[in-house]
Amino acid sequence: MNFVPSYVKQYETGELNKKKEKLMRKLENCDLCPRECRINRNKYIGSCRVGNKIKVSEFVLYPGEEPVLQGEKGAGAVFFSNCTMRCVYCQNFQFSQLGRGKEISSKELGEIFLILQFEKGASNLDLVTATPYLPFIFDALIYAIERGFSLPIIWNTSSYEKVETLEILEGIIDIYLPDIRYTSNIVGKKYSGVKDYWSNAQLAVKEMYRQIGDTFILDDETYELKRGIIIRLLVLPNYLNQVKEALKFIKYEISENVHISLMDQYVPVYKAKQYEKISRYLHKSEYEEVISYMESLGFKNGWIQTHLLASEGVELKR
Ligand code: SF4
Numbered sequence: 001m002n003f004v005p006s007y008v009k010q011y012e013t014g015e016l017n018k019k020k021e022k023l024m025r026k027l028e029n030c031d032l033c034p035r036e037c038r039i040n041r042n043k044y045i046g047s048c049r050v051g052n053k054i055k056v057s058e059f060v061l062y063p064g065e066e067p068v069l070q071g072e073k074g075a076g077a078v079f080f081s082n083c084t085m086r087c088v089y090c091q092n093f094q095f096s097q098l099g100r101g102k103e104i105s106s107k108e109l110g111e112i113f114l115i116l117q118f119e120k121g122a123s124n125l126d127l128v129t130a131t132p133y134l135p136f137i138f139d140a141l142i143y144a145i146e147r148g149f150s151l152p153i154i155w156n157t158s159s160y161e162k163v164e165t166l167e168i169l170e171g172i173i174d175i176y177l178p179d180i181r182y183t184s185n186i187v188g189k190k191y192s193g194v195k196d197y198w199s200n201a202q203l204a205v206k207e208m209y210r211q212i213g214d215t216f217i218l219d220d221e222t223y224e225l226k227r228g229i230i231i232r233l234l235v236l237p238n239y240l241n242q243v244k245e246a247l248k249f250i251k252y253e254i255s256e257n258v259h260i261s262l263m264d265q266y267v268p269v270y271k272a273k274q275y276e277k278i279s280r281y282l283h284k285s286e287y288e289e290v291i292s293y294m295e296s297l298g299f300k301n302g303w304i305q306t307h308l309l310a311s312e313g314v315e316l317k318r
Contacts, residue, residue, distance in 0.1 A: 001219045003226040005152050007172045011145050019168050020138035027052055032165050033084040033131050034200040048084045050132040053103045055081035057095035059112045061120050066261050066303055068218060068225040069154065069175070071123025076116030076151060078109075079128050085158050086193030087181075089236075089272035096129065097270065106136045110143030117151050123224045124175065126154040131161060134168075141172075152226050155208075159201035160194060166207045174227040176208040179234060183245035191236075191278065202249060205231065214257045216301075230259045230302070235290050236266055238277040243290050251297050260302035262287075262294060284308040 010016040026032055027041045037046040045051040061074030069075045079092065081101030087093075094100050104112075116122040130137060141149070152174040159178040180201060182188045188197025208229055216228040231250060233243050243262075250258055264287045266278075273279045287308045294304075 001221070001226070003152070003217070003219070005150060006174050006227075007141065007145070007153070008150070010171050011142065016138065016142060016145075016172070019172070020135065020142065023135035023138055023168065027135055030132075032134060032162070034160060034162050034194070034196055035084060036162075046132065048132040049082040049099055054106065054109055054133055054136045055099070055101040055103050056109070056112070057081050057092075057101040059116060061116075061122055062126060065126065065177075066230055066259075068223060068228075069124060069126070069177075069230075071222055071224040073121045073123065075124055075126040075154065076113075076120065076122025077126040077128055077156075078112060078116075078130070080130050080133055082132065083129050083158075084131055084194075085129075085160050085197075087158075088191050088193075088270060088275060089266070089268060089278055090270055091267060092128075093270040106139035107143055109136060109140035110147075110149075113140060113144040113149050113151075114147055117149055122151060123222075124154050125151045126156055126177075128156045129158060130155075131157070131165065134165070138172075157204075158192075159204045160192075160197055161200065161204040161207075163203050163207045166204060166211075170211050173211075175225055176212060176229040177232065178205050178208055178229070179232045180205065180246040180249070181234065182239075182242050183249065184242065187239070187242060191275065202253070205250075205254060209254050209258070214255055216259065228259065230261050232261045232263060233290075234263045234266055235282055235287055236278055237280050237282045237286060240286055240290055244293050247290075247294055247297055247299070251299070256298055257301060258299075260294065260299055262290060262302070262304045264305045264308045282308065 035047045042052045057079040059078045062077035063074050065075040081095045083096040154175040155173045156177045185198050212229045217226040266282050
């Protein structure tokens with residue numbers, strides 16, 4: 001299949017460069033994410049702890065994404081240091097919360113994109129919670145396109161995003177991979193340190209769906225996803241209602257055709273032990289209850305996991 005990523009057209013028309021310049025100007029008064037710090041990042045760091053330098057923890061062929069994002073060798077993941085959220089159970093806390101990583105230039109980031117494609121054989125470029133770095137990502141993307149880069153890009157996000165920022169990504173990102181963590185601002189404040197998670201996340205997911213719709217383009221031979229949206233739901237112990245509310249939101253306000261990835265892999269790491277309700281692993285019965293609820297709503301597309309289930313790989317029919 002000869003798939004051409006959307007960003008190629010925007011590069012050819014000069015739109016990509018215009019957007020890069022717009023994003024670069026935002027560094028002087030940053031409002032890229034809902035925190036809207038409005039500080040000059042050339043002098044100070046924002047609530048995300050990012051200033052005007054790129055910091056990357058690692059880039060790898062990542063085997064943990066959904067099957068259609070894996071291809072033969074894996075997703076080409078770039079894990080950026082720091083984050084706009086403060087999740088007390090973050091599995092990646094060493095770099096997302098403690099800031100571990102290495103400072104690199106935009107050109108070096110562009111080289112990483114090229115290495116993932118040409119040396120590692122990645123199926124896609126998987127940008128993980130990258131919002132504060134967007135101006136530099138556009139710069140790196142232009143550098144890489146000029147050297148033959150052509151992988152579809154995944155925007156792998158907590159959904160704590162502003163619609164205005166996502167609008168800039170229209171025509172650049174072919175695969176959206178949003179999490180819905182909670183359907184309550186109060187719960188979001190408690191576990192992720194932001195006061196307005198759900199207020200923003202629901203608008204963000206709607207915007208991602210507006211851009212992509214029910215489109216789900218798979219390569220004819222490899223079944224790698226080229227364009228589409230997959231919504232991830234991590235089931236937290238004792239918070240089944242949050243996931244059920246998220247499923248209702250998807251069905252009635254997004255689409256029942258959307259691909260859903262229902263995740264059972266919660267591990268109480270980092271500060272999670274300080275919070276009684278999420279200080280343990282998920283019970284199998286809790287996960288099964290959410291699966292039953294999802295099926296009762298009629299969702300047909302997506303994946304459930306098998307860490308907690310005795311049965312072999314249950315894949316929802318597509
Ligand atoms: S990206 Fe960082 S500096 Fe910009 S608004 Fe968000 S938290 Fe603040």
